[in-house]
Amino acid sequence: MNGPPPLTPAARRILAKDRATLARVISAVENRDPAIVPTLRALFPRAGPARIIGITGPLGVGKSSVINALLAHLRGLGRSVGIIAVDPSSPFTGGSVLGDRIRLERRPGDPGVFIRSMASRGHAGGVAAATLEVTRLLAAFGMDIVLVETVGSGQVDVAIREIASTSVVVLVPHLGDEVQTLKAGLFEIADVFCVNKADLPGADLAAKDLRELVSLAASREGWRPRIVTASAREGRGIGELWAAIEAHEGYLDAGEARALAERRRISAELLGLVTERVEREVAEALASDPAVGQLLDRIVRREIDPHTAAAELAPPARRRSRRR
Amino acid sequence: MNGPPPLTPAARRILAKDRATLARVISAVENRDPAIVPTLRALFPRAGPARIIGITGPLGVGKSSVINALLAHLRGLGRSVGIIAVDPSSPFTGGSVLGDRIRLERRPGDPGVFIRSMASRGHAGGVAAATLEVTRLLAAFGMDIVLVETVGSGQVDVAIREIASTSVVVLVPHLGDEVQTLKAGLFEIADVFCVNKADLPGADLAAKDLRELVSLAASREGWRPRIVTASAREGRGIGELWAAIEAHEGYLDAGEARALAERRRISAELLGLVTERVEREVAEALASDPAVGQLLDRIVRREIDPHTAAAELAPPARRRSRRR
Numbered sequence: 103m104n105g106p107p108p109l110t111p112a113a114r115r116i117l118a119k120d121r122a123t124l125a126r127v128i129s130a131v132e133n134r135d136p137a138i139v140p141t142l143r144a145l146f147p148r149a150g151p152a153r154i155i156g157i158t159g160p161l162g163v164g165k166s167s168v169i170n171a172l173l174a175h176l177r178g179l180g181r182s183v184g185i186i187a188v189d190p191s192s193p194f195t196g197g198s199v200l201g202d203r204i205r206l207e208r209r210p211g212d213p214g215v216f217i218r219s220m221a222s223r224g225h226a227g228g229v230a231a232a233t234l235e236v237t238r239l240l241a242a243f244g245m246d247i248v249l250v251e252t253v254g255s256g257q258v259d260v261a262i263r264e265i266a267s268t269s270v271v272v273l274v275p276h277l278g279d280e281v282q283t284l285k286a287g288l289f290e291i292a293d294v295f296c297v298n299k300a301d302l303p304g305a306d307l308a309a310k311d312l313r314e315l316v317s318l319a320a321s322r323e324g325w326r327p328r329i330v331t332a333s334a335r336e337g338r339g340i341g342e343l344w345a346a347i348e349a350h351e352g353y354l355d356a357g358e359a360r361a362l363a364e365r366r367r368i369s370a371e372l373l374g375l376v377t378e379r380v381e382r383e384v385a386e387a388l389a390s391d392p393a394v395g396q397l398l399d400r401i402v403r404r405e406i407d408p409h410t411a412a413a414e415l416a417p418p419a420r421r422r423s424r425r426r
Numbered sequence: 427m428n429g430p431p432p433l434t435p436a437a438r439r440i441l442a443k444d445r446a447t448l449a450r451v452i453s454a455v456e457n458r459d460p461a462i463v464p465t466l467r468a469l470f471p472r473a474g475p476a477r478i479i480g481i482t483g484p485l486g487v488g489k490s491s492v493i494n495a496l497l498a499h500l501r502g503l504g505r506s507v508g509i510i511a512v513d514p515s516s517p518f519t520g521g522s523v524l525g526d527r528i529r530l531e532r533r534p535g536d537p538g539v540f541i542r543s544m545a546s547r548g549h550a551g552g553v554a555a556a557t558l559e560v561t562r563l564l565a566a567f568g569m570d571i572v573l574v575e576t577v578g579s580g581q582v583d584v585a586i587r588e589i590a591s592t593s594v595v596v597l598v599p600h601l602g603d604e605v606q607t608l609k610a611g612l613f614e615i616a617d618v619f620c621v622n623k624a625d626l627p628g629a630d631l632a633a634k635d636l637r638e639l640v641s642l643a644a645s646r647e648g649w650r651p652r653i654v655t656a657s658a659r660e661g662r663g664i665g666e667l668w669a670a671i672e673a674h675e676g677y678l679d680a681g682e683a684r685a686l687a688e689r690r691r692i693s694a695e696l697l698g699l700v701t702e703r704v705e706r707e708v709a710e711a712l713a714s715d716p717a718v719g720q721l722l723d724r725i726v727r728r729e730i731d732p733h734t735a736a737a738e739l740a741p742p743a744r745r746r747s748r749r750r
Contacts, residue, residue, distance in 0.1 A: 107731070139733045142731065142733055143731045143733055143734060146728065146731035146732070147728040147729075147731070231732075361726070364726055365722055365723075365726055368722055368725045368726060368732060369712045369722055371732050372708075372712060372721075372722070372725075372732055372735055372736055372739060373705065373708055373709055373712060375732060375733065375736035376704070376705075376708045376736050376739050376740045377701055377704060377705045377708065379736060379737075379740045380700070380701060380704045380740060380741065381697065381700075381701045384696075384697055384700045384701065385697055388693045388696060388697060397696075398689060398692055398693055398696070399689075401692045401696075402685070402688055402689055402692060404470065404471040405471075407431070407466065407467045407470035407471070408470070408555075408692060408695050408696055408699060409463045409466055409467055409699065410467060411696055412696055412699035412700050412703060413703075415696060415700050416700045416703045416704060417704065417741035417742055418741060418742075
């Protein structure tokens, strides 16, 4: 053992709760700037054990309201809270998410809150890895709890299980047929369901429906998703929501589940980091390596096919076992 | 030059318009089965020059109706048509897409039509590469035109530009604020806008809005997106839609645009194929290589950080230029 990696100046300032440095380092992570890696290395063994809670769900269910209400609740309990809002950069959903973003309360002047939105550019695995990295930065900064908001569309929300220890799926009483038909898919994600806008008619029925689906679904490693009804705008049900989240966190601590989840999470992170690294190298070669440009030209002329070219271009697999 | 690669039995049958073989080979591509690669290699230089038309847009705008109407129009012109419907496998959108799928007319007994839906599993680059591969299979099968339907959510629709030569974005008069705010983002995708459900009030206004946005936006390499209003269910505007698509195809043929787009497409495909290959190798190593398992354990114990581990795990970059 060589001991922990040396502290960098930026790492030292984040541990000393310097907000400007935190913001700057998060930007560097978001931009996948390799120069920030020594700081990430230094903080990795020194970050505190923050709870990472994912909040996801379709557009329009009031995720931001739920997060605002949870934030007020947690500040009332004296817990410090970091919030990461992951913007999918899709042309179709980006705008609405931006709308959500504006509705998140920034609480300037409260030292126990740090809110940051992140764009989800590029490779999904890379986005997940960057978001996980930012949760660690917020933990190193001293936050007790990190809330990660993602929009329910595509690969990013499934990736929330590779980031958060507890995942909350927010729904509303009337989801429309489109979401209803695949509600079962939400069970892959949800540790807790929050039926928001409980003041709308049909909330009890929606919760009952969910309860039936949960009772039919196989329990996942001994945990059955909890269902909470809430009205975030009126502040109702938020204590119950937090209690359900804490119940799941307690379940994780009681057995092997937290260690298993942590190993799965780090495995997914490694896969994302390695794939992202190779993708970057290959993209650079495609853009600027003359030999690779000639290979492209040969494909365009149908002299070679893409599969043969990919085999030529792919870096050889590293055989770790044999190197040892 | 070594001449074209040898024909496999499956490749020979696809060129002879054997539908069962086509279906089986598409499944193999969808499952990323490496055993099918020799057939893909054989067909690559032998596939005909099909036009690949992307049809995308948010949920609920009637993409399937537009495709059914286009299909009828094209069959009336005597053109053979392949259709690929890309299902995003997201838990939030999967259900609705499944709904769309049911509404696609299958036209059994018409030898000039082949319809296939594909699940978009795994890496976005891999999905795009698989879809592109299936367009080639349909071209090899003899289809004049291939329509590729994707749902407007996330990375898959942006990838439509890496597959189709002309991309149509379908919209409806009342999109809601969420999509409105980022409509500009659609200009990255659209060669042609189709304002569907023109029987609804506001269709003319929506088309006028779009026209203003198009006139403000910079033209992309000499092409300004065309705007067509249609009512697919009533069969109105579909001839105009096809004329707009053909105008864009004509623009591509008039200058360098088609060759440039083809090179960009193949570059993206190569990037997807190489990244997918490395991702698969690394995922296998993470799951089954004991040495990699030990590396994971060391990260969990905070003895090594993920970035250092990723650098150990990443295959070394292949330097093509130097090898030559």
